[in-house]
Amino acid sequence: MFFTYLRRELRRRRKAALVVASGLALGIALVIVVNSVSSGMGQAQDKVLQSLYGLGTDMTVTKAADPQEEGQAQRPRFRFDAQDSGSDEEQSSDRVMVQGFETLASSTVAKVGSQDGVSNAVGGLSLQVVKVSGQFTRGQFQQGGGGGGGQPSGPGGEGRVEGGGADFDVNSYSVFGTDVTEPELGPLTSSKITSGRTFTSAETNAKVVVADASYAKEKKLAVGDTVTIKDVKYEVIGIATPESGDAAANLYIPLKQAQTLSDSADKVTTIYVKATDSQQIDAVKSEIQKNISGTTVTTSADLADTVSGSLSTASDLATSVGKWLSIVVLAAAFLVAGLLTSSAVSRRVREFGTLKALGWRSGRVTRQVVGEAVVNGLVGGALGIALGLVGAYVVTAISPTLQAELGGGGGTTGPGGGGFGGGPGRQAAARTLDVALTAPVSVTTIALAVALAVTGGLVAGAFGGWRASRLRPADALRRVE
Amino acid sequence: MYELRGVTKHYSRGKDTVHALDGVDLTIADGDRLVIQGPTGGGKSTLLQMLGGLDRPTSGEVVLDGTDLARLPEARLTRVRSENIGFVFQSFNLIPTLTAQENVETALVPLGIKSKERRERAAEALQSVGLGERLGHLPGEMSGGQQQRVAIARALVKQPKVLLADEPTGNLDESMRDEIMDVLERMWKELGLTFVMVTHDSAIAKKAPRVATIRKGRITVKENANS
Numbered sequence: 001m002f003f004t005y006l007r008r009e010l011r012r013r014r015k016a017a018l019v020v021a022s023g024l025a026l027g028i029a030l031v032i033v034v035n036s037v038s039s040g041m042g043q044a045q046d047k048v049l050q051s052l053y054g055l056g057t058d059m060t061v062t063k064a065a066d067p068q069e070e071g072q073a074q075r076p077r078f079r080f081d082a083q084d085s086g087s088d089e090e091q092s093s094d095r096v097m098v099q100g101f102e103t104l105a106s107s108t109v110a111k112v113g114s115q116d117g118v119s120n121a122v123g124g125l126s127l128q129v130v131k132v133s134g135q136f137t138r139g140q141f142q143q144g145g146g147g148g149g150g151q152p153s154g155p156g157g158e159g160r161v162e163g164g165g166a167d168f169d170v171n172s173y174s175v176f177g178t179d180v181t182e183p184e185l186g187p188l189t190s191s192k193i194t195s196g197r198t199f200t201s202a203e204t205n206a207k208v209v210v211a212d213a214s215y216a217k218e219k220k221l222a223v224g225d226t227v228t229i230k231d232v233k234y235e236v237i238g239i240a241t242p243e244s245g246d247a248a249a250n251l252y253i254p255l256k257q258a259q260t261l262s263d264s265a266d267k268v269t270t271i272y273v274k275a276t277d278s279q280q281i282d283a284v285k286s287e288i289q290k291n292i293s294g295t296t297v298t299t300s301a302d303l304a305d306t307v308s309g310s311l312s313t314a315s316d317l318a319t320s321v322g323k324w325l326s327i328v329v330l331a332a333a334f335l336v337a338g339l340l341t342s343s344a345v346s347r348r349v350r351e352f353g354t355l356k357a358l359g360w361r362s363g364r365v366t367r368q369v370v371g372e373a374v375v376n377g378l379v380g381g382a383l384g385i386a387l388g389l390v391g392a393y394v395v396t397a398i399s400p401t402l403q404a405e406l407g408g409g410g411g412t413t414g415p416g417g418g419g420f421g422g423g424p425g426r427q428a429a430a431r432t433l434d435v436a437l438t439a440p441v442s443v444t445t446i447a448l449a450v451a452l453a454v455t456g457g458l459v460a461g462a463f464g465g466w467r468a469s470r471l472r473p474a475d476a477l478r479r480v481e
Numbered sequence: 482m483y484e485l486r487g488v489t490k491h492y493s494r495g496k497d498t499v500h501a502l503d504g505v506d507l508t509i510a511d512g513d514r515l516v517i518q519g520p521t522g523g524g525k526s527t528l529l530q531m532l533g534g535l536d537r538p539t540s541g542e543v544v545l546d547g548t549d550l551a552r553l554p555e556a557r558l559t560r561v562r563s564e565n566i567g568f569v570f571q572s573f574n575l576i577p578t579l580t581a582q583e584n585v586e587t588a589l590v591p592l593g594i595k596s597k598e599r600r601e602r603a604a605e606a607l608q609s610v611g612l613g614e615r616l617g618h619l620p621g622e623m624s625g626g627q628q629q630r631v632a633i634a635r636a637l638v639k640q641p642k643v644l645l646a647d648e649p650t651g652n653l654d655e656s657m658r659d660e661i662m663d664v665l666e667r668m669w670k671e672l673g674l675t676f677v678m679v680t681h682d683s684a685i686a687k688k689a690p691r692v693a694t695i696r697k698g699r700i701t702v703k704e705n706a707n708s
Binding site for chain 2: 359360
C-alpha cells in the first residue's frame with residue numbers, strides 16, 4: 001500500500017514534484033560542478049608543482065641565501081675584441097651559471113637522506129647557460145679628400161671611421177644536472193620519454209643529454225644529434241615531453257657533467273626529498289630544518305601558496321564563492337522543497353484526516369509524507385547528478401586554460417630550481433605555466449550528491465511530516481467540511 | 482454499548498467560546514440505530530466525533546464497551562478506531578489516486594493484514610455493496626452514489642461494532658439517497674451493527690427507531706413509534 005499510494009500521489013502531483021526535484025537538482029548540480037572544478041583546480045596545482053618537482057617529491061631542500069646588497073649579485077660578463085673588417089669568423093662565448101647562485105655540498109644529500117621520516121633524497125644542479133655569438137668588426141678609418149665646411153682636421157688630414165659594429169645573438173637555456181642513479185625522484189620524473197631513452201644508472205659522467213620536447217622542436221634536435229654546451233659536445237639520447245605544464249629544464253645531463261660545466265664540484269642546488277609517510281611531511285620538514293642548519297625546506301603545500309595568476313584566482317573563486325553559492329542554493333532548495341511539501345500537506349488535510357479516522361497512526365501518515373519527499377529528493381538527486389555530470393563534462397571539454405605564476409616576487413628560482421626561499425641576492429625568476437582545467441567527478445562527489453538528495457528529501461519530508469503528525473482527525477475533517 | 486455522561490465540548494473562536502456540547506447524557510445499546518438531527522452548528526457532528534474517538538470532550542465520559550474514550554492514550558484510541566468504528570462521511574473522503582479496491586484496503590492497513598487478504602476482503606466488501614465490477618475504478622470515474630458505496634464498503638470491510646455516518650446522503654440526489662439508505666439499512670441488519678447517523682433529512686429520520694435532536698449543545702432523545 002505504501003508504494004502504491006506513494007507512486008500514485010507522485011504521479012498526481014507531477015508538477016509540484018518536478019518543482020521540488022528541480023530545485024534540489026539545481027543545488028546538487030552546482031555542488032557537483034563546484035566540487036569537480038575544485039578538484040580540477042587541485043589537480044592543476046598538483047600538475048604545476050609536479051612540473052617543478054617531479055612526481056613523488058614531497059619537499060625540496062635548498063640553501064638559505066645570505067642577504068646581499070642590491071646590485072652585488074653576480075651577472076655574466078662577456079668580452080669580445082673587435083676583429084678586422086675582413087674577418088668573417090664568428091665569435092662566441094658561453095657562460096654557465098648555477099641557477100640561483102646558492103649551492104649545497106653534495107654531502108648534504110646524504111645527511112638529508114638519513115633524517116627520520118625521509119624515504120629518499122636526491123640532489124640536482126640547475127644551471128642557466130647564456131651563449132652569446134656573432135661578429136664584432138672594427139671600423140675603418142677613411143682619409144678625407146679636401147675637408148669641408150671649415151672642419152678642423154687632425155694630423156695627417158681629415159678622415160672618418162666607417163663600417164665596423166657588432167651583430168650578436170644571445171641564446172639562453174636551462175640545463176639540469178640529474179642524479180642518473182636515482183631516476184625515480186627529481187624533475188625529470190614529470191616528463192615522459194617520447195623518443196630515444198633516458199639515462200642509465202651507469203651514465204653518471206657520460207656526455208649524453210635528454211632534451212625537452214619543446215626545446216628540441218625549437219632547435220630542431222633529434223635523437224643522435226649533438227648539443228654543445230661550453231665547448232663540450234653531448235649526444236642527444238632522448239626527447240622528454242612533460243606530462244603537464246612546462247618542462248623543468250631545456251636540457252638534462254648527468255649531475256657530474258653539470259658540476260664540471262659550472263665548476264661546482266660536489267655541489268647541488270636542490271635536494272628532492274620523499275617522505276616515508278605523506279601525512280608526516282610537516283614533521284620531516286621540521287626535523288630537517290632543525291638538524292641541517294642553513295637550509296630552506298619547502299613542501300608542496302608551501303609552494304602551492306606561492307601559486308598566483310588565473311589558476312589561483314579561479315581556485316579561490318571555486319573554494320570561496322563556489323562553496324558559498326552552493327550552500328545558499330542548496331539551503332534555498334531545501335527550504336523551497338520543505339515549504340512546498342508542507343503546503344502539499346495543507347492541501348491534503350482531509351485525506352490525512354480521513355486516514356487517521358480509519359485508524360492510521362500518525363507515524364504511518366508521516367512515513368507516507370516523508371517517503372514521497374525522499375523520492376522527490378532522489379529524483380532531484382538523479383537530475384542533479386545528470387546535470388552536474390553534464391556541467392563537469394562541458395568544463396572538461398572546453399578545458400579553459402589557466403595561468404599559474406609560481407613564486408612571483410617570492411624569490412623562487414627558475415626552471416628546474418624547484419626550491420625557493422631566496423633572499424634579495426637570489427635570482428627571483430617567477431615562472432608562468434599554462435594549465436588546462438578539467439573537472440573530474442569522483443565517486444565521493446557522487447556519494448555526496450546522493451547524500452544531499454536524501455537529506456533534501458528528509459528535510460522536505462520533515463516539514464510536511466511534522467504538519468501531518470500534528471493533524472488531529474476531527475480538526476482536519478472540520479476544517480474542510 | 483455507548484454511555485455518554487455529562488459530555489461537554491467547548492471551542493475557542495477568537496474571544497468567544499462556543500459550547501458545541503453542553504452536558505450530554507446518552508445511552509446507545511448494541512445494535513441500536515440512532516439518528517441525530519438538529520440545526521446547523523447545533524453540535525451534531527461534534528457528538529459524532531466524540532462517539533468515534535476523533536475528538537475528546539472538554540469534560541465528561543464517552544464510554545464504549547466499558548472503555549472511556551476520553552481518557553485513552555492516542556495510540557489506543559487509534560486502535561479502537563481501526564478495529565471497532567467505521568466512518569462514512571458526507572463528501573465520501575476517498576483517496577482520489579487510489580482505486581475503489583485500494584480505497585477499501587486503506588481501512589485494513591492499520592490492522593496489519595497481508596496485502597493478498599486485504600485485496601480479497603476489499604473485493605468482497607465492494608461486491609456486497611454492488612460494486613464488484615468497479616474494483617479498479619478511480620473515484621473520479623464513479624458517480625456520487627457509487628463513491629459513497631465505496632466509502633460504505635471501506636467502513637464495513639473491517640467488520641466494526643459501530644458505524645458512524647455523518648450526513649451520508651447529503652451530497653446525493655433523491656434516487657441515490659434511497660439507494661444508499663437501502664445499503665446502510667441492509668448492512669445494519671445483516672451485521673448487527675450499532676448505527677449512528679447524522680442527517681438533516683426528515684424522511685430518513687422518520688424511519689429510525691430513535692431520534693436524538695441537538696440544539697445549542699443540548700440533546701433530547703425520542704423513541705419513534707412509526708419506525
